[in-house]
Amino acid sequence: MVQTLKGTILQLQESQDALKKSEERYRSVVETQNEMIARFLPDGTHVFTNDAYCRYFGIPCSQIIGTRFRPKIHPEDRAPLDAYFKAFSPQHPEATIEHRIILPGGDVRWQQWNDRALFDAGGSLVEYQSVGRDITDRKNSDAAFQAMLKSMVGTTGLDSLRNITATISSWLGADCVMVGDILPGMEDVRVLSMYLDGKEIPEYRYSLKGTPCENAVDKGYCLYQDEVVTLFPGSRDLVELNIKGYLGTPLRNAEGQVIGILCALFRNPIHPLPSLQNIITIIAVKASAEIERMRIIAALEESEEKFRTLVENANSIILRFNSDGTITFANPYALSFFGFSKEELFGENVIGSIVPEIDSNNRNLREMILDIPVHPELYKVNLNENMTHDGRRVWISWTNKVISAAGSEVIEVLSIGNDITRLKEMEEELQKLNEMLEQKVADRTRDLEDANKELEAFSYSVSHDLRAPLRAIDGFSYMLISQHSHELSEEGARYLERIRYNIYQMGQLIDAILNFSRMSRQPLVNQTVYPSPLVKEIIEELHPLAEGRNVKFNVKDLPPFTGDPALVRQVFSNLLSNALKFTRKRDLAVIEVGNMEKDGRTIYYVRDNGIGFDMQYRDKIFGVFQRLHPAQEYEGAGIGLTIVQRIIQRYRGSIWVESEIDKGTTVFFTFQENPPSKERP
Numbered sequence: 001m002v003q004t005l006k007g008t009i010l011q012l013q014e015s016q017d018a019l020k021k022s023e024e025r026y027r028s029v030v031e032t033q034n035e036m037i038a039r040f041l042p043d044g045t046h047v048f049t050n051d052a053y054c055r056y057f058g059i060p061c062s063q064i065i066g067t068r069f070r071p072k073i074h075p076e077d078r079a080p081l082d083a084y085f086k087a088f089s090p091q092h093p094e095a096t097i098e099h100r101i102i103l104p105g106g107d108v109r110w111q112q113w114n115d116r117a118l119f120d121a122g123g124s125l126v127e128y129q130s131v132g133r134d135i136t137d138r139k140n141s142d143a144a145f146q147a148m149l150k151s152m153v154g155t156t157g158l159d160s161l162r163n164i165t166a167t168i169s170s171w172l173g174a175d176c177v178m179v180g181d182i183l184p185g186m187e188d189v190r191v192l193s194m195y196l197d198g199k200e201i202p203e204y205r206y207s208l209k210g211t212p213c214e215n216a217v218d219k220g221y222c223l224y225q226d227e228v229v230t231l232f233p234g235s236r237d238l239v240e241l242n243i244k245g246y247l248g249t250p251l252r253n254a255e256g257q258v259i260g261i262l263c264a265l266f267r268n269p270i271h272p273l274p275s276l277q278n279i280i281t282i283i284a285v286k287a288s289a290e291i292e293r294m295r296i297i298a299a300l301e302e303s304e305e306k307f308r309t310l311v312e313n314a315n316s317i318i319l320r321f322n323s324d325g326t327i328t329f330a331n332p333y334a335l336s337f338f339g340f341s342k343e344e345l346f347g348e349n350v351i352g353s354i355v356p357e358i359d360s361n362n363r364n365l366r367e368m369i370l371d372i373p374v375h376p377e378l379y380k381v382n383l384n385e386n387m388t389h390d391g392r393r394v395w396i397s398w399t400n401k402v403i404s405a406a407g408s409e410v411i412e413v414l415s416i417g418n419d420i421t422r423l424k425e426m427e428e429e430l431q432k433l434n435e436m437l438e439q440k441v442a443d444r445t446r447d448l449e450d451a452n453k454e455l456e457a458f459s460y461s462v463s464h465d466l467r468a469p470l471r472a473i474d475g476f477s478y479m480l481i482s483q484h485s486h487e488l489s490e491e492g493a494r495y496l497e498r499i500r501y502n503i504y505q506m507g508q509l510i511d512a513i514l515n516f517s518r519m520s521r522q523p524l525v526n527q528t529v530y531p532s533p534l535v536k537e538i539i540e541e542l543h544p545l546a547e548g549r550n551v552k553f554n555v556k557d558l559p560p561f562t563g564d565p566a567l568v569r570q571v572f573s574n575l576l577s578n579a580l581k582f583t584r585k586r587d588l589a590v591i592e593v594g595n596m597e598k599d600g601r602t603i604y605y606v607r608d609n610g611i612g613f614d615m616q617y618r619d620k621i622f623g624v625f626q627r628l629h630p631a632q633e634y635e636g637a638g639i640g641l642t643i644v645q646r647i648i649q650r651y652r653g654s655i656w657v658e659s660e661i662d663k664g665t666t667v668f669f670t671f672q673e674n675p676p677s678k679e680r681p
Helices: 002-031 051-057 075-086 136-152 157-172 212-219 236-241 276-313 332-338 365-371 421-487 490-521 531-541 565-581 640-650
Strands: 036-040 046-049 094-102 108-119 125-134 176-181 188-196 205-207 222-224 245-252 258-266 317-322 327-330 381-387 393-404 410-419 527-529 551-555 561-563 589-598 601-608 655-660 664-669
Touching (some): 036 051, 075 094, 108 136, 157 176, 157 188, 157 276, 176 276, 212 222, 212 245, 212 258, 245 276, 258 276, 317 332, 327 332, 393 421, 421 490, 527 565, 531 551, 531 565, 565 664, 640 655
Parallel strands (some): 551 589
Antiparallel strands (some): 036 046, 036 125, 108 125, 176 188, 176 258, 222 245, 245 258, 317 327, 317 410, 381 393, 393 410, 527 561, 601 664, 655 664
């Protein structure tokens, strides 16, 4: 019996030792865990806490055991926590909860607890065993993500900026959050959305100078955790609001230019989250995009207003119609011009309302209207007949532009038109006038051709009729001189010589008239003419006239042109002959043939140092048989310059003279390139 009892006692002792060793091993494991471990009674009294739990709260374990955990719970989370514990049962002994606690220093932290309820055999709750961890960083990250998400979706424009400021204010617990824009060249911030102490503040402006916002604009993201007012004592708003902490970041457009500022102000020091800058930067991108959007919309609205004013006040017809011709818009001028009201015209087809089916020239205008969206390149500008409400036909010059969707489908046609009815009428009148003038010209041409034929016949008739008696007078006068000179007195012989000289002069005049008539009717033959060698040939031909005289010819290198070689020769020959004739009394005659360029045309000239003439008679020298010097001194029929002028006129050129008595004369003339080979008489 005693032996049995000793054995039992020994077994109990061994069991206690084993239990103690097991408990020590369990305690060692629990105490070395980083997670918080605790056991507490149903009323919340702590019966066990590991070192991690005590370190977390900063209280020795001996002071925690025997106290309740509920006073450490955030007041807003106590009721939900009570309901959580009441839900445990033998059937559902495990659960997890997240809640806030208040540390002895007043800081609020988030915790997550995995709890297990222990029940006795009768189903009564004995205690809770709990494992917990701090999840404040995760909760803050979740809140930051939610704040970022909330600020970036669902709204646009000013509503989005209001959402951003409200969200940041709630997320960070900021006393003031503001988004403002900075206009180019301005030093003021125009607040677009501002939350101060939970209230929206409208229409606020402040100067950047001397504020932390100025620093943020210049340097980028700025964070002042505490005593920001000491760094910017000149900022009145910081002083008045008793601000300690500040964060701000510039807002930039797509080109990287600063267009605004996002900032948050705190009356308490800031304890920044690790991801704060990244999240604020992302939100700033959204705010920047919304400010840009607002500016673009404002610019578009301003542009639209200007366009609307322009369209409504334009003195041009402005229409829009879809691809089947249905009118969708007409400006006031168009409505007034065609005589329709908006209700009468909008929704109607252009065909039958303002465009006739068939125009006055039997052109199918319906096909044209339907073809504009199909082949817009053919109708960028077109003229067509239109009609007004009262049936009057009008002509309009249209400029058309198709408006296409993204898939190149034509949505509408924009047409701008101007009334050209009067121009069209004038064009028709001008066409009739041209036809009438052409008929008159044709009739006149026939008359002139008939007159020229008669003149030619008359010229030859006069030549023949005049030459016959001249030959008789010349013959008989010659017989008197040769056969009866001894019977004549000296004075009689002189009279006969004068008669014979005038007969010669009369012959010269008849030849000149025939030459002039023949030259005026001669058709032009156009080919390249090289004046320089031509002039030198003429000088050689005129050599007998210069024989025995001291004559110097200066011929420049004259540029070629297109003309009739025979007529060009006639021009230079007549001018050089005149130059030789009127330099006869000079000891040294100097004759120059040259050219000059002026106003894009070539001017030729023949210059001499002859006797010259008074410029008041310059218009007479081109007349037929007009002479400025006595025939006894300077021979000639007085028609040489007339022929030159007529040739120049046939070439649509110009001829003029500059002269001074006893100093010489210069004749200038031009030729038109490629003159018509056939001329109207």
